[in-house]
Amino acid sequence: MSNLGMWLAANRTAAYPAKRRLSSGQKTLIAMAVPCVIALVLFSYLPLLGWSIAFFHYKPGLRLFETGFAGFKYFRMAFNDPEILPVLRNTLMMSFMGLLVSPLAVIFAIFLQELRSKKLQKFIQTTTTLPNFISWVLVYAICYFMLSSGDGLVNKLLLQLHIIERPLNPLANPDIVWIFQTAISVWKGLGFAAIVYIAAIVGIDQDQYDAAAVDGAGRFGKIRHITVPGLIPTFITLLLLNIGSLLNNGFEQYYLFNNGLVQSNIQVLDLYVYRIGITQNNFPMSTAIGMTKTLVSIALLMTANTLSRKLRDQSIF
Incomplete structure (x- = not known):
């Protein structure tokens, strides 16, 4: 082959590289992700069509376009409702208090990892994680049994x-x-929230602790200079997600204790x-409020991420 032919062949290969085929492992991962993507579309994105309400x-039982176009009427009604300001106050106060206590999960995770007894560590982690899997109905029943003003066990004992x-009567005291x-x-949720930080602590390079021990650092020195800095990226990520959820307190807890x-x-706001x-x-008005809440949450998340x-x-993205 002449030099010109070799040059043309080389440039053709560079311009049109061979198509890369997926390995069997990659195909398996894609196949496993397909049901999750379908569920995400069906339960997270498809319901967004309901924002048109x-x-x-809109009235139940009637076709949407037969009910008449309202424009932004229900948005104005929501913003002019005298109840909306107290509701926003309650929502933001609950969220800010949740942000204030979020470092407790970090402290608790460090405490668990510093326990010398592995059996005690597993016992505490299991018992503190278990309440996360208890329904709010059962949590309210426990609180009522323990704290009700009439037959509450705590009141009888005290x-x-x-x-x-x-x-x-803490269940009926608006001041607290x-x-x-x-x-x-x-x-x-403390035990379950600490799992993420425990995983982050396990992921810290053990050589750093060994080097700190050689330099004479004690237990608290290692926590201060290695563990805490290693947890800060995880804490910042979760904090950003929590800031984006300032208006999403949940529903079940406040519905039951209301x-x-x-x-x-x-x-x-959810209640x-x-x-x-x-x-x-x-x-229509409830949909307008929910739609506004979602858009504000996205804006808060984007702002916190940019800052x-x-x-x-x-940043998280």
Whole structure:
């Protein structure tokens, strides 16, 4: 083959590289991901078509385009509702208190990893993770059994010991509802939240601890200079996700613990949307509020992610 022919063949190969075929392992991973993608589309993206309800005078049983176009009427109704400000106050306060106690999961994970007894470590981790798998219905039943003002076990015990003169009623005390609900959330989710940080601690290079020991660092020195810096990227990532969820407190917990005495301080945005949509049968307004909440959450997440990228050169996307 002449030099010209060799040059043409080489350039043809560079311009049109051979197609890379997927290995059997890659095909298996793609096949395993397909059901997850389908579920994501069906249950996360397809329901977004329901946002169109917010722009119509929708009534159950009627076709959407037969109900009449409403424009932004229900958005204006939502923003002009006198209840929306107290609801936003409750939502943001619950979320901010959740952010304040988020370092407890880091502290708890470090505490577990520093235990010398592996049996005790596994026992504590198991018992603290178990409440995460208990339904909120059962959690409320336990709280009612323990803390109710009438037959609550705690009240009976404290009264018999003459520690209190009259029964306590934290389930119906509006002054402590934010603290009380945050404490319950911590009890239920602390062990499960610590799993992520435990995995991050295990992933830290053990050679760093060995080098610190050679340099004379003690247990607290290793925690301060190795463990905590190693957990900061994970903590920042989860914090960014929590900031994006400031308006998403959940529904079950506040629905079950809600009563007439604490409703003014426990009614968060998700509970308010349920009451407007299901109880008052105002589906367009509840959809408008839910749609606005989602868009604001996305904006908060994008803003927090941008600030984190500029300040710490770390972001989640």
